[in-house]
Amino acid sequence: MSARPTTERERHPEVAALLERSHRLGADPRNTNYAGGNTSAKGTETDPVTGGPVELMWVKGSGGDLGTLREEGLAALRLDRLRALVGVYPGVEREDEMVAAFDFCLHGKGGAAPSIDTAMHGLVEAAHVDHLHPDSGIALACAADGEALTRECFGETVVWVPWRRPGFQLGLDIAEVRRANPRAIGCVLGGHGITAWGETSEECERNSLHIIRTAEAFLAERGAAEPFGPKLPGYGALPEAERRERAAALAPYVRGLASRDRAQVGHFTDTPEVLDFLARAEHPRLAALGTSCPDHFLRTKVAPLVVDLPADAPLETVVARLGELHTAYREEYRAYYERHAGPDSPAMRGADPAIVLVPGVGMFSFGKDKQTARVAGEFYVNAINVMRGAEAVSSYAPIEESEKFRIEYWELEEAKLRRMPAPKPLAARVALVTGGGSGIGRATALRLAAEGACVVVADRDEAAAAAVAKELGGPDRAVPVVVDVTSEEQVTAAVRAAALAFGGVDLVVNNAGISISKPLLETSVGDWDLQHDIMARGSFLVSREAARVMIEQGIGGDIVYVSSKNGVFAGPNNIAYGATKADQAHQVRLLAAELGEHGIRVNGINPDGVVRGSGIFAGGWGAKRAAVYGVEEEKLGEFYAQRTLLKREVLPEHVAAAVFALTGGDLSHTTGLHIPVDAGVAAAFLR
Template identity: 80%
Template sequence: MPEPSQETIERLLTRSHRLGADPANTNYAGGNTSAKGVATDPASGEDVELLWVKGSGGDLGTLAESGLAVLRLDRLRGLTRVYPGPEREDEMVAAFDYCLHGRGGAAPSIDTAMHGLVDSAHVDHLHPDSGIALATAADGEKLTERCFGDRVVWVPWRRPGFQLGLDIAELKAANPQAIGCILGGHGITAWGETSDECEARSLEIIRTAAEFLAENGRAEPFGPRIAEYEPLPDAERRARAAALAPVLRGLASTDRRQLGHFTDSAVVLDFLAGAEHPRLAALGTSCPDHFLRTKVRPMVLDLPPSAPLEQTIERLRELHEDYRADYRAYYERHAEPDSPAMRGADPAIVLVPGVGMFSFGADAQTARVAGEFYVNAINVMRGAESVSAYAPIPESEKFRIEYWSLEEAKLRRRPAPKPLAGRVALVTGGGSGIGKATVRRLAAEGACVVVADRAFDAAQEVAGELGRDTAVAVRADVTDEDEVGAAFAAGALAFGGIDLVVNNAGLSVSKPLLETSAADWDLQHDVMARGSFLVSREAARQMVAQGLGGDLVYIVSKNSVFAGPSNVAYGAAKADQAHQVRLLAAELGEHGIRVNGVNPDGVVRGSGIFAGGWGAQRAAVYGVEEEELGAFYAKRTLLKREVLPEHVANAVFVLTAGELGHTTGLHVPVDAGVAAAFLR
């Protein structure tokens, strides 16, 4: 008798987490696990046998009970009586809805039939590199027999679906000694009567395949190494990558804006140094989970890393045009009248010998994961080429899956993007005060953020709150050209480039004119006037290279137009920033780069400037206690409200989120109404 429901679910989730935690077992969001068990039908009070299986779009490593689809086995297996055949098997996914138990949990995936029809209490379907290497070898069936004997059987390539489930169920019934199968061109499936047995068998197949490849594989499966394609030294390689990333991101965003990710792991660099990498890359990936994220094949640069940068960029532009033409031709070769419209002809993977791999996607996680999947594909090619020849599934089959109506339906289920989705921001002084509030607001609205601050620990703390696919921390003293350049390079390597820059770094020393030293003057002008100039210049370089336009926002001050007492150095530096807004708006408009400013009144609470002594100095000037300074500022405004960091962040968002797309050269007061600072 199958075990009761809650114990079944707990065992399934535990197994899934263990399998999904190791990329040697399966890729992110790839594969699925299942278990069969008994629960009480609330309508009849009788026991019913159910299937719990990972639903569409989930990830094994983080699978929760809510990510499981729950189906009645009698109904699911009853579908075999009405199955119309492979020509109409897409209809069967809709039929799964009639098999759901209660609300059914997550949406059932296309692999549900495999799990329900195989006569075993527990089933795993995974995409390990070692298993796919055998699955994509030209003589994969013979190699599977050599590797496993009759313990693992071969299943010829078939697109995932109901018929594949029937095929595997039939092979299992005909081979009672088998613990699982290799799915041609695809992956592995294993089964067991207990959760532990199923997991052990999955791991046995993965381990045995890896050992077989290691023991029988030839050296240099990617061919002899090409000296001129050897990796550049570390620092030079990453500098080259940072220079190329914005250009490539702009090209990859021709149809729709993309985020980027850079990978220069030894796996990638070794592949690109081999003589066979152009041939293998042209064959494309094979496992459906791979090419759905990497596209049918990558774009590959055919110049060595020693080529001049401008020549490399020009060649990449030419290759991009060729790639788009080839992709359109691929679509036209295979599209049927009812095929979904072409989704875009830009590459998802760009390979640059001696430098590394650039991957692209609609968000940072998608871009990063696309690169991880291509690393999986490289491992697969290495294994297949070491014992045979890499032979992925036919291009026509790839198209059938890439433009599958079921994949189109999965895309439609995605939530609507947030206003700043696909944008990358760099915020100076992002570790505290207005900068910190701005980082949080931009991230909440969908942007990825480079948190730049001279206080690196503070930047790390803010970035750590948001996670690696949302934020990266960099140390940046805005008065230092090299550190400013390094901050933008970090953004290019992490996310592909920068679209939105907030010049927020600042400080202040409040003294009367006769007590203001030249050092006081120089310090404030170095940070705010010179620093904003250096940051904006680097931003413009990167934005022009991308060709995607952009936003520069200066956090200025009402003091740029209001003549307050004992404030000459700060006020003059802020006035310099205010005029930079106008100058750069006039100069950069032709590139689609908008430049605007925000003029706050004194932001006391949460402000690094005020906490660093400025608050005490200004309180002394106005003859109030420091803890009363915020209330003092509020009383002198028309609205009688204190200005907080979040209010300034709101203005940055409004200026950059798209609704003011025709606005540049504007200064937005965020001062609760200071009449003397009205712009005129």
């Protein structure tokens, strides 16, 4: 066999050029939206079976993003077999069957699954093809007279293709356009995007960029100055500080509404594009028309929920109106589904909005996780840009509602959703962990993030909080906040930061603390006050502010206190620490009794002897406790382990596991409980 195994071969030069081109195109949001579009290259490889040449096409597969595309994200297909599918094509009414046929054209194992756009790339007689979703191209594609504007903008070099749902027939249509228009370098796809081609990777990229930049210049030079109309009095952007404060106050209410069918993570955007759109007279009409490009409305739903009040409306008025609008939105979405659903349509997936627009404030977007929520917002900004361009030169005319439904509830789209892995236990939950920069707090943040939660890492040490947030994966997974839990203002600010970052809070871990080990007669009032300020007062403040948000969300929540064995067991030289831990323990009981009616569960954990990795023990507590027990400080963990029933040392990860056990779903009917994590200390058994 003349060909070397795939694992040993060098990358094909056409594949290398394809990846480089994809990365350049995908790096600029003017060229295509996130995960939008696909690129391809054709070339000859040695067939490992016959040893002879075989023509292949490499094309970006289903999913993934051009800017970060890797070779394993490509599907490799035999070109002769792919083009032979034309002979067995059963017609547009059965074109979805062709997606399964692509699997029989694959060359070798591995790689990505072929996408619905594979035919577009394979049937076009060009060595390289790009299909992209630039705002400028979609603006022409969604203009009422887009065909005439395309001809005016490009002459004969770019051809208009009327709207057709992505699939095999669209591939045939574009291939025919290429054959019938030898001077053409690409086409504008009505209601969709652009496609360009070239005989080399460089020529293809050059043609793609020519279409995009020429469309941009055309819209700028020919377009109206105020395509969204005049400014509406009272609808302009609030000052930044006031705007962010209003957004943080609204976020929990909005997230609660968006989570009626299933829990969602939120994202807030107040970019100039959004604020200007909402300040203009035409925004209600345009928003109601919905987005057009399939990539847009699959992530944003067919239309947003728009608050119809001025920017300075009282907060309580906006909240009440949101409730009314949400009820109407759900009724309208259900009516939309029932207008178009057939006997074989997938079940309605949920009627809550993915985009909520508030004049003067900005946009809230929602998804199953932070990245999905953020990307939904980015796509609606793309939609605003498309509306602006279309209105500047014509009028915005998205595809018909029935066509949107065919895309949104496409069986191929439903099959893609079925292939996705099951969500993790804490998916779409937002956790705030105090003292999250080290020890038990860091271990808890790591565990909650691993189980799917978004995490707000709260700590007095800014660098430590930032390091843990980075370790968890950055802004789409975790954000750091600097907070001294004794400060009411800082605690309020931390909870507001969580609302702006992720939409709210629904899982709190009260872990921040210090330890002062002194006999009674050596314990000063300052020692007592400091100990109680940080743990008793701090836990109260964090729980109060978090509970406020949880109640506003209306979707329940969890509050977990990391208390201590010392809240139950009376040891020597420990009056300030033991008393404040007992205070925390009773807060658990009191809050469980009070917050249960809101679906908020409050539980506690009583660790003991967590020496390794502990910031408290490293800060002097360990030395003092070692002196009390007459052991060397470095052997304190071993000492604690030997006095337990299990003879095992307790680590931060064990406490984190208990937090997850309480919040991960299996103990959904448990509240007011204290779990010992002490390897067995009989004197601290709960009675």
